[in-house]
Amino acid sequence: MPTSAKAATIEAMTEKLQRSRGAVLLKTEGLTVAEMMDLRRKLGANKIELHVIKNTLLRIAAERAAFQDLTALLTGQTAIALGYEDEITPAKTVSDYLRTAKTGKPVIIKAGILERAPISAKQVEDLAKIPSRDQLRAQVVGTIHGPMNQIYGVISAPLRDLVNVLEARIRQLSENAA
DSSP states (O other): OOOHHHHHHHHHHHHHHHHOSEEEEEEOTTOOHHHHHHHHHHHHHTTEEEEEOOHHHHHHHHHHTTOOOOGGGOOSSOEEEEESSOSSHHHHHHHHHHHHOOOSSOOEEEEEEETTEEEOHHHHHHHHTSOOHHHHHHHHHHHHHHHHHHHHHHHHHHHHHHHHHHHHHHHHHHHHHO
16 A cells, blocks of 8 residues: 555655646656756756656556556666657657757666557657647648748739839839920
């Protein structure tokens, strides 16, 4: 029977797992406190929570949150980065940190969680390469805006040319009159 503190930890993690859209399981063993704080700060800037939790407690919370079996992934030291806004941001932020961090010991992506099922570390890296929602929206707007701008130019060209011809004729008549 778990202690009341462990039960509270399990309940809190169950609630966080149910709310999360995506997660990344990390091995942060060997990081200094300063490096861990830097990782938390970078994740927090993107509204991602990082929790270091015992494997048994995480396994119980995942079972209660109706996740597929994570037991094979929960070996050794485990930290979990939880994202609540979209599925891609946790993977992208962790991958960016790994690429730019100057840590003595590397942070290792153990696996990820997507749609309540585990995914491999390779799939997490592939997920990180997908453009974010904002980037996709910008691409859609650009794709729509380009042809619309061309159509506007084609439609307004005859009227613009007519105005230019009339202005040229007005200047010509005013020069002749002077």
